[in-house]
Amino acid sequence: MIDVLRRVFGDPLGRIGLILVTLVTVGALFAAFIAPYDPIALNIRDRLQDPSAAHFLGTDQLGRDLFSRVLYGGQVALKVALITIGVALFIGVALGMVAGFGPRWLDNAIMLFFDTIRSFPTVMFALATVALVGPSLETVIAVIVVTTIPNYGRVARTQTLSIKSNEYIKAERAMGASTARMLSVHVLPNVMGPLMILASMDIPTVIALEAGLSFLGMGVKPPTPSWGSILNDGYTLIRNTPWPIVAGSIPLLMVTLGFTFLGESLRDLIDPKLRRTV
Amino acid sequence: MSALLQVENARVRFRVCSTLQALFGGVSDPCIDAVRDASFSIDEGETFALVGESGSGKSTLALAVAGLLPAAEGSIRFEGAEVTTMDTAALKAYRRHIAFMWQNPVGSLSPRLSVGALITEPYRIHRVRERDLKAESARLLKMVGLPPEFAARYPHQLSGGQARRVGVARALALDPKLIIADEPTAGLDVSVQGEILNLLNRLRSDLGVCMFVITHNLNVVRHISDRTAIMYLGRFVEQGPTDDIFARPRHPYTLALLSANPEPDPDAVLERIELKGEIPSLRDRPAGCEFHTRCPFVGDACRQTFPPLHTVSAAHALTCHFPR
Amino acid sequence: MSSDVLTVTDLSVHYRTDHGALQALRHVNLDVPRGSIVGVVGESGCGKSTLIASIIRLLAGNAFIPNGRIEFESRNLLDLDEAAMRDLRGNRMSVVFQDPMSTLNPVLTIGRQMTDIQYRRNASRADKQRRAVEMLARVGISDPASRLGQFPHEFSGGMQQRISIAMALQAEPALLIADEPTTALDATLEVQIIHLLKDLQTNIGCSILFISHHLGVIAELCDYVVVMYAGEIVEEGTARDVFHRPAHPYTEKLLQCDPAGIAAKSRSLPTIPGEIPDLVELPAGCIFKNRCGYVMERCDNVVPAWTESAGTHFVSCHRTQT
């Protein structure tokens, strides 16, 4: 682990990624100590201020400090990313391995399920659900989980299929190994490598999706700070002040860039062959 | 005479296109016969070799023997028990007694397990708890001539010859009665080939284990097997004691295979039998004798009728209209 | 004009690796006389592939050539610029590679590929196609005209190798390099390809540099034989010299090991114990000393010289020099 980190740090791209991710993570985790203001405290007198020493990123239309809101917004983003990817990975891998290893009809059924989910454009599916259930963080998480399961499921299935055709799986079968043993001891460890990398590269996608839904007013409920809702405020105020958009975009771009650079660097280190498939 | 393994008229079929495709494409039979009418037996302590070129169905037959592929017809009996009708539990018990050596030495070893874990994998699968796995792995490594330190290595750190030895060690783990060796020397340099063949011969004389060797290389067969069968298009064309087959091959295909292995001597008098064309598709088996499209000695009868079984001796038989 | 089509003199090729320079070829000398077939024998890791790649100058990016000359038709290939080199490839010298399945472009038709490589000829499309058909017929492909429109995957392995040979000989080169052309094929097809190569060589009159690990095939096809071990040529001579009077212990052992040469049934086959030395940190002295049965004190630290043992027969071994 330490060794991997050191090697990532040795790669310029990896180093930038690591720094960006660390900055955002630390900012989010220690928001309570770093943030100069309460992110939801109104201060109408100081509304729509430009950046200054008192407010690094200025204030919004309700006079809330944008820098503080950005820091707290990171908590929402990371929470959504970690929970959704963890759950989706777990379900996706399980379904994908069963599809790849199981009988043909089961494979077909699971693939049909994946294809159906994938054929809804993600955001439209999310919007439809949120509109029906009502906006909340839980809904956003549930929707993203459902829409990303097929991503992992398909990769896990492809990997399982290619592993299944390897001679060492045939060898296991010839020795009388049970399906459970083949899957857990021989397939799973080989499937997880590429999937972990894929998952790390999905973090920015999920964060962007959450921000996007919040931007549309379909994500976290106000006044909870989220990067997306900051951007939404900025959009309505676009002709008055550019700063909320800047304040919302910076952390989003930092975190997406950071995780992607990190993921790329990890992937090159761990499995150069994967360049094509992911 | 007690046969350990008795195969009679085995037939293995593969589906090559879907029923729907067959219906649309006007294909009468969506299946092909990868193996057809294969009959042989392996006696206690014997080594039996199956020789054929790519696509001859030799590996398919081996998989069917191990119960890894279903046989469409015929019977496969191991110590008198019918393999083709075994349920999962019976198959698992059966697989304790047979062991595979796979064609791809490195590829048949699970890449994330150490050599020690790999060769004791059979104990874990069959829940053999009374043995000390560490001692076992050292014992098995010693049997195949590898130092015990190898237990800590991983497959990608092994050379082809070493990976082969690990494969042999794993095959020996549960004291099998039959070892099925698929191309035991494939991909090895000639200087290493001998090591593996010697090892197999030694194990056979030390442990009395039976072997079923599958190979395209007749040179390998000569030195390790007692009896040999030659396969072409999924059928046995000649079968008999190895010495007889090498001393006096009778089927033209056997002749051609033997002559295709020239000795390393520029002055050797070559009577090479060059076959015409290529192996026909299994989807489109030639009428009459299936070898007639390539046979240098083809006659009219060969194009018309399937050749009868020609018996040279009790143990030596072939299917040919005009045995040499 | 010398009588040799190809003369390799003191050629070394190294690869840059993380651990240092891997010395894949060291001081290699090799002649291919006009109109002859020279066989190169060696096991994996002996440097056969590097030798070919350096002759056609398509070495991997991390390779470099510290010393040596490769003279082809009296020009040093290592001095030629890329354009001049490209002009030779497929024209004066061509190659048949090992794996027929992957050497042809999968998305272009055979006809397209065979006419593309005639780009130097100032001829009409129909003319080029006629030439392609003619070549396909010569390598024994039936109904060649209609098969021009087919893609490589529609041919069997043996047929693909015939097509590769047709492409290689289309320009009637002076030198054909055949890199294990039969290894991927079944034995009965191997015989066909060997005979085809021999026939075409006599007809066209080119020289062939034939690389193989199959001793029997080399013995049957080649006039001269070169034996390589761990990046060096250890023995060279006429096929008769090398196969009948092997002078290097490695050649001797290799011949003993070939099961095709062992007629009597044996339960204990000869082997060459040990492994090829590390080519990054080369041992001192003779390269074969760790596996040699005749090892002497001198082998430990003195590199054996390249010496003539009889007429055309050369060897690098201390044993023959005493």
Place this chain on the structure above:
Amino acid sequence: MLLYLIKRVTLGVVIVMLAVTLLFCMIHLVPGDPARILLGPRATPELIASMSARMGLDLPMPVQVLRFFANLLRGDLGMDIITNRPVTEIVFGQLPYTLWLIFTAIVFAALIGIPLGCYSALHRNTLADRITGVVSVACITAPAFVVALCSLLLFAVTLQWFPAVGAGTRGDVADQAVHLVLPAFAIGLSWIGYLARLVRASMLEVMGENHIRTARAYGLPERVVVYRYALKLAVLPTVTVIGVGMGFLLSAALFTEIVFARPGIGKLIYDSIVTRNYPVVMGSVLISTVLFVISTTVSDLVNAWLDPRIRTSL
């Protein structure tokens, strides 16, 4: 080939039907009566009942699904409950805007991304390649709506180079084109990076294959080797990726249409969701699903057409 086509189309229809059924289930499993939500808390029970009847909500769900499909076969997607116009008319009125937007974006991305990827692959590990690599990765990850917002802020509001809202005057092609620039850029930017990376990777892979060595060993000019022998194979994966990418493109289009207040199917879905206009939601989600299924099928067929190995195996 024909059989394959039939199979693909059948699969597509099944997927669309499943998707619609799924959406139906969601609408009905959710607590709350859509008619009540639509009409607000002050609606009278009679009004709600009549609205329910009009929307067909009083029927059991399977019947509703069947009725929906039956109407679908007649090309009828129901009525907009607010304006009372046919949903088909509304959806197909908006569809061209989205299609043009997506098409412009992907063509723009392909025109820049593919050559960029080729260049990188051929000049591997040079400074230019590294810079392209980093920029590409940076482009891929930038979320479309953030790019849309930033470009709106910079190019439309601050610099005023391009118009900020709408799709331009009908019939005025030049005006419409100008209105397309920023939205297409917002959607296409990440695709430039994506295609560049993809083409670079597959180009490098193809260039390492044996048949490229063969082509070089025949002295073919490098230009021919790269553009005729390698590129044709290297662009194959991009076709699949664009086909499957339709889902992402539609999602990106939704954000961009909202940010730039452009008409289009995404904006339609958003607006109808906000106004709880379920027939329009159903209709437009159905159409975008069909769009996605068609694009993956077409990309598979194009792939088969380009790659003889797949073509003959079908």
